Amino acid sequence: MTQIIVHGIPGSPYVRKPLLVCEEKGVSYRLAAMTFESGAHKQPEYLTLHPFGRIPAIEHGDFKLYECQAISRYIDRAFDGPSLTPADPKAAARMDQVMNIVDWYVMPSISSGIAFNRVVKPKFGMPVDEEAVANALPLARTCVKALEDILGGNAHFAGEAVSLADLFAIGHLDFLAQTPEGADMLAGSPLLGWLERMKARPSVQNTEWDRLLATVAA
Numbered sequence: 092m093t094q095i096i097v098h099g100i101p102g103s104p105y106v107r108k109p110l111l112v113c114e115e116k117g118v119s120y121r122l123a124a125m126t127f128e129s130g131a132h133k134q135p136e137y138l139t140l141h142p143f144g145r146i147p148a149i150e151h152g153d154f155k156l157y158e159c160q161a162i163s164r165y166i167d168r169a170f171d172g173p174s175l176t177p178a179d180p181k182a183a184a185r186m187d188q189v190m191n192i193v194d195w196y197v198m199p200s201i202s203s204g205i206a207f208n209r210v211v212k213p214k215f216g217m218p219v220d221e222e223a224v225a226n227a228l229p230l231a232r233t234c235v236k237a238l239e240d241i242l243g244g245n246a247h248f249a250g251e252a253v254s255l256a257d258l259f260a261i262g263h264l265d266f267l268a269q270t271p272e273g274a275d276m277l278a279g280s281p282l283l284g285w286l287e288r289m290k291a292r293p294s295v296q297n298t299e300w301d302r303l304l305a306t307v308a309a
């Protein structure tokens with residue numbers, strides 16, 4: 092099986108998505124790691140893989156692809172292993188809805204506003220932008236409520252089985268739970284049970300930031 096090469100920076104919740112999908116499908120992959128400090132994802136060589144200078148981008152043989160929704164669906168469709176898309180059209184629509192909520196609302200509030208300032212910046216000795224954190228709170232609260240409503244009494248967002256929706260959300264909500272604002276927002280939330288279930292999965296454990304850094308350094 093041709094290995095999938097994932098270009099990205101360890102710690103990014105977006106880079107984590109294709110890694111999680113490969114882990115769940117049992118697909119062989121390698122993280123071609125860049126560092127945040129190097130700015131390599133804005134350099135001409137990387138821009139041939141991703142003209143917008145975002146991470147991740149993947150290579151599968153001579154097939155190159157960027158954008159996590161496209162990448163995740165490609166890996167799910169192209170390989171054997173458990174399907175990460177529900178067969179039922181309504182459940183599949185729920186999965187798609189969560190993936191879009193993550194891209195459009197979770198990323199700018201929970202990730203860029205709260206987690207980037209509270210979790211990522213301190214690791215790099217960068218100053219925290221308290222105003223950005225405060226400004227992100229209303230949309231972040233709406234995200235938490237919307238995801239709670241979609242989860243309902245199910246084990247996962249698109250029903251009982253794990254789907255791409257859960258793999259899209261975990262990196263972002265994992266970070267949120269590590270922040271004081273997130274602990275407050277998630278107190279008593281059914282999302283905590285979902286987080287616990289997700290964090291028990293080998294795919295989630297194998298793609299934790301520290302684990303990826305250790306793997307890349309080895």
Ligand SMILES: N[C@@H](CCC(=O)N[C@@H](CS)C(=O)NCC(=O)O)C(=O)O
Nearest residue numbers: 103104105144145146147158159160
């Ligand atoms: N729509 C893109 C978003 C990817 C994205 O925003 N990645 C962030 C990392 S979490 C990034 O590249 N940040 C670096 C930058 O914006 O310069 C996707 O789904 O792949």
